[in-house]
Amino acid sequence: MPRRTRRSLRGDLRRPLLPGTGPLAGVSPVLVFLVVAVLFAVGVIVGGTGGALLLGLLAAGVAALLATTWGRLSPPERLARTVVLVVLVAVTIGVALR
Numbered sequence: 001m002p003r004r005t006r007r008s009l010r011g012d013l014r015r016p017l018l019p020g021t022g023p024l025a026g027v028s029p030v031l032v033f034l035v036v037a038v039l040f041a042v043g044v045i046v047g048g049t050g051g052a053l054l055l056g057l058l059a060a061g062v063a064a065l066l067a068t069t070w071g072r073l074s075p076p077e078r079l080a081r082t083v084v085l086v087v088l089v090a091v092t093i094g095v096a097l098r
Contacts, residue, residue: 044095052096059088 036058043054062085070078 047095052092055092
């Protein structure tokens with residue numbers, strides 16, 4: 001596999017990860033970020049079973065996106081996203097137990 005230069009890596013950041021006309025193609029990334037941040041905050045603040053369910057829903061969404069995009073991600077991207085998922089699951093378990 002050829003080694004990519006910094007310039008080619010920078011160019012990769014400008015194109016969409018999964019271009020297409022799927023159901024999420026027209027969704028604003030800012031809106032998605034806000035929805036995820038609100039879900040996370042509400043899940044942590046509410047706590048207990050309700051908060052754990054919200055965080056579990058969020059973790060399931062992150063896992064589905066990770067599984068869908070796995071083949072297009074580089075090893076460092078896979079590691080970073082897997083760490084995010086593991087931390088989210090740990091927070092979910094912590095919220096469920098309090």
